[in-house]
Amino acid sequence: MNKTIFITGAAKRIGKAIALTFKDLGWNIIIHYNSSKKDADELANKINKDNPDTARAVQGNLDKEADIAKILNDIDGMFPSLDLLVNNASTFYPTPIEEISEDHWEKLIGSNLKGPLFLIQGLKEKLKASNGSIINITDTNLTKGVANYSIYSAAKAGLEAITKGLARELAPEIKVNAIAPGAMLEPPDVTWTEDQKNKVIESIPLNRMGSEQDIAEAVKFLAHCEYITGQVVKVDGGRSL
Numbered sequence: 001m002n003k004t005i006f007i008t009g010a011a012k013r014i015g016k017a018i019a020l021t022f023k024d025l026g027w028n029i030i031i032h033y034n035s036s037k038k039d040a041d042e043l044a045n046k047i048n049k050d051n052p053d054t055a056r057a058v059q060g061n062l063d064k065e066a067d068i069a070k071i072l073n074d075i076d077g078m079f080p081s082l083d084l085l086v087n088n089a090s091t092f093y094p095t096p097i098e099e100i101s102e103d104h105w106e107k108l109i110g111s112n113l114k115g116p117l118f119l120i121q122g123l124k125e126k127l128k129a130s131n132g133s134i135i136n137i138t139d140t141n142l143t144k145g146v147a148n149y150s151i152y153s154a155a156k157a158g159l160e161a162i163t164k165g166l167a168r169e170l171a172p173e174i175k176v177n178a179i180a181p182g183a184m185l186e187p188p189d190v191t192w193t194e195d196q197k198n199k200v201i202e203s204i205p206l207n208r209m210g211s212e213q214d215i216a217e218a219v220k221f222l223a224h225c226e227y228i229t230g231q232v233v234k235v236d237g238g239r240s241l
């Protein structure tokens with residue numbers, strides 16, 4: 001029986017790379033998206049062309065409790081088991097202290113912290129039944145303190161705290177880990193100048209930006225490791241050293 005991975009925010013970029021990597025392993029893929037319906041449908045079609053009837057797309061805004069309930073309902077019974085949940089979806093933008101509003105708080109905490117927590121709550125029995133695992137995608141920069149990103153950093157730090165707490169609470173049936181990417185891709189809708197890019201690269205011991213595939217390979221590694229739980233794996237070319 002094929003195993004099943006559920007990836008949030010999987011229509012594009014890092015989530016898509018994870019989906020395609022697990023397609024190559026023969027897993028069933030549940031592609032979650034919020035606004036990128038076209039990309040999510042195209043990805044599901046591409047996967048189904050290679051591996052028939054192994055991919056489905058589900059929509060939902062992770063800020064909203066009702067949407068999370070809808071997602072849980074939609075994926076119930078979609079495939080025989082659920083083996084891996086990857087909380088990858090994220091909203092990311094700066095929030096200088098003078099400009100912070102409740103709306104910023106709701107959006108940044110919603111997608112990066114609240115949504116992942118309630119998805120785990122709703123999916124834990126399925127994951128328990130398969131001795132499955134959870135991988136939360138955080139951010140390697142947050143522990144350094146990043147000016148203008150206090151809410152995003154708090155959300156990702158919270159997600160790492162949830163990772164460790166739930167690794168104890170859900171053991172021994174479910175493993176819970178986090179992957180903290182470094183500088184992989186430019187933020188969506190932002191193009192760095194050569195100068196900005198070079199500055200980032202200078203801060204990375206391995207002397208290059210990462211790629212979406214570097215994260216997908218780490219997800220694959222953790223998915224196959226039976227004796228790692230409660231860890232944050234930094235995939236950042238040494239930037240956090």
Ligand SMILES: NC(=O)c1ccc[n+]([C@@H]2O[C@H](COP(=O)([O-])OP(=O)(O)OC[C@H]3O[C@@H](n4cnc5c(N)ncnc54)[C@H](OP(=O)(O)O)[C@@H]3O)[C@@H](O)[C@H]2O)c1
Nearest residue numbers: 009013014033034035036061062088089090111181184185
């Ligand atoms: N890219 C990097 O260099 C980098 C660095 C450090 C950490 N990370 C972390 O790695 C993960 C993937 O990064 P990425 O750059 O590939 O992510 P991304 O493109 O910024 O976002 C991934 C997806 O998240 C979904 N999303 C955003 N808000 C949502 C909401 N309220 N409800 C549901 N879905 C929502 C969006 O889906 P739709 O398009 O369908 O709306 C989006 O396509 C993220 O957790 C990010 O924080 C990335």
